[in-house]
Amino acid sequence: MLNRIDLHPTHRHGEFPLRAGKPMPFGATLVPGGVNFSVYSRYATSCELALFRKHAPEPFAIIPFLPEFRVGNVFAMVVFELDYENIEYAYRMDGPWDPEHGQRFDKTKFLLDPYAKCIGGRDVWGVEPDWDNVYPHRARVFFDDFDWEDDCQSDIPFEDLVVYEMHVRSFTAHESAKVKHPGTFAALREKIPYLKQLGINCVELLPIHEFDEFENSRPSPVTGERLLNYWGYSNVGFFAPKAGYAATGKYGMQVDELKNTIKELHKNGIEVILDVVFNHTAEGNERGHTISYRGIDNKTYYMLTPEGYYFNFSGCGNTLNCNNPIVRNMILDCLRYWVADYHIDGFRFDLAAILGRDQNGAPMNSPPLLETLAFDPVLGKCKLIDEAWDAGGLYQVGSFPSWGRWAEWNGKYRDDIRRFLKGEPGMVGAIAQRLHGSPDLYQWQNRETCASVNFITCHDGFTLMDLVSYNGKHNEANGENNNDGGNDNESWNCGWEGSSDDPGILWLRRKQIKNAATILLVSQGTPMILAGDEMGNSQNGNNNAYCQDNLLSWLDWNLLEQNTELFRFFQRMIAFRQTHPALRYSTYLSGADQGTEVSWHGLKAWDADWSDSSRTLAFMCRRPGEQDVSCIYVAMNMHWDAHHFELPSPNDGRNWHVFANTDVAPPDDIVEPGQEILLENQHGFLVGPRSVVVLVGR
Amino acid sequence: MEIVFSEHNGVSVARITGDLDGNTAPAAETKILEAVTGHELIVLDMTECGYVSSAGLRVLLMLGKQFKTQNIRWALAGVSAEVADVMDMTGFSSFFIMCPDIAAAMQTLKEQ
């Protein structure tokens, strides 16, 4: 190989040979003999590179970008002979201080590179930081090679996906998890056999980009314990994994640890979706800390009011200026990086409605960012999932601009199923839509069933156990006088608020959990399960545990033994779904060919009760599978009395067999798929109070 | 960092003394590759290697790849608990055969 002729020093600063760098790519890139540093700022008048030895309080070198190192609005320079493994770098930028016009330059601040791919400073989770550190979040240079061997994107279709939403730390931080390095990516790797056993094929991770768990930390008024920014919906850096989630964070090897975890998940047929937060950053409003963007180019990165204050559509102090071309490109670069370098299979966009607002905050018809992501070649096979609302009041479930590419968290599914579950009348019409993949929401946009990510619970709100144990939220431990968290939970405590030892109440709660699991897993679309729901995990009624890094959030694995019946129920329901193509249509079912695809029933066959007082609904769906026609009948009785459902015929000489009946005590509540028991009376079934029955025709 | 090569019963042993990091790793790779050409069994004796950085890990992985293409069987001996832990946490440990000492490593290689 020939050596390059543009990689020799032309300048020198102290001990460091330098030369003009390449403006692209942004960030710090290893080049032969040195590191190429490139950073954008439109309004900075000058820029300096500060080099720190790892963890050192003061920089050991400050190297100015010479005028000839500037291309357009980019400062770019190669520094040679750097011991790149043992340094941290920052920028300092000079420019106008004029907040009324959006300019907030301060040449004394050490600024984090927005493109930093490895960030130190919070290396070990929960270790009290040095509050006087002049550079708290420290960019590092990382040799980002990795041998993926034959790993490739698995590309499981949406309709075949069963998503499991988890917080990396909560999943294994509890001692009962019995892992070597609790609360880390390495521990998640250790738990892969469990995920396989449960049968899910996709994990959706709450934010794993670098964030500061100490942002807004404070003591709890109830327990005195320190409350942290535990969920991490507040980015410090978009390109770097959370060091505190890596057992090797203290060695700066979080990148390798995460990549190997993803590689191992893929080897086991499990996709990885990241929850990404592009709506705001950790810098807060005008009273917040300057970490990076504000000091580099406040006007570019944030949506500002005409007076220079921060718009707050995120509810978190500031709003990232997503449809500014620079920010849009940064988001695109970021997502491409996670797909190309980390083999991520998809993204869930937090408060994605913000991504469709223009630079003044108004919702746009065809937001350029969303369109760009929908058509980007690198993201071409990756799953894009939006949370179609924001804290500024924009609610776009069903109307989010999708270009047929975006799926979304179906908030209406959650709300309607919860109301139906607790026995609210007048829900059956909506429930038919929800079970069907919500064509009422998506069909007009030419979206299909796969647009709908169905969930009853997620990290934000009650756990499933709490949904059936509490009428109201109990968030006192969050220190906000129980004012935080949603109030419209549509939950029902089954007769007693909170923990109970009444066998009748406990029985009903378990049955309601099974009802929920059944409805979720027989719905068309993509089911999403909140980690821990399969073992009856509770947060003691806290529906917003965003700050609770303690037993309240940590998954107690002892529950797996106590609630074996729940785990087994989930496991078999998932296996059942995967066995039956009839539950996994990728396009909307047509009711025109009655009986061949889907048909609706009630207490009488072929005659669903759509009236306002109805709490009963049944459906039959059929689809030819590889070996056999899959034919399924599901009866849902959310009334407090038992009801007799007349059964339609499964046709073709088939007979109904019972797969699940939530009104029956375990172990007879559910069987292994394929082991269904022939029903004696083929013409009717007495469905117990608040119960769901699943039959298979064969 | 220093590497001393020796031979025991047809096994080439490279003893690494000092840290394996960004400063020493590239030289270590070259030296080891040169010295072991023509051998079929190799033990990297890590007893005196106290620290392996990210760049150090990469060199071990690279060596592994190159040995594999040359049909060389190899093992690590005497990896410290801390270094082994790092390999474990990053998820790289499955790429290595690790033995407590040279004798055990030689035994393992010969039994393969």
Next chain:
Amino acid sequence: METNAYNIEMQDGVARITLSGQLDAARAPALQEALKELIGQPVEKIVFLAKELDYIASAGLRVIIFAKQRIGAGAQVYLVGAQPAVLDVIKMSGLDTFMNIQEDFEA
């Protein structure tokens, strides 16, 4: 491949590099490796004797620049006796400005 596509002699601060045949992407790397031997030596003049050089490709031009950059910023570069075709390439690519182009070379 032709052998002896180049020859390097070093004497009294003058490096004489005799080129012949074709200096293209296939041959340039070997020349570059050989030139690296000169790095650190007190070279005042780098003289490319190009009378026998029939063809120079972009890779060859890079080696000349590389030599200038790495062997010594203070060293003078000479191109001696280049054939018209080679000279044309050198002129078109603008490299003539940093070399002394001569018919003969007397140290």
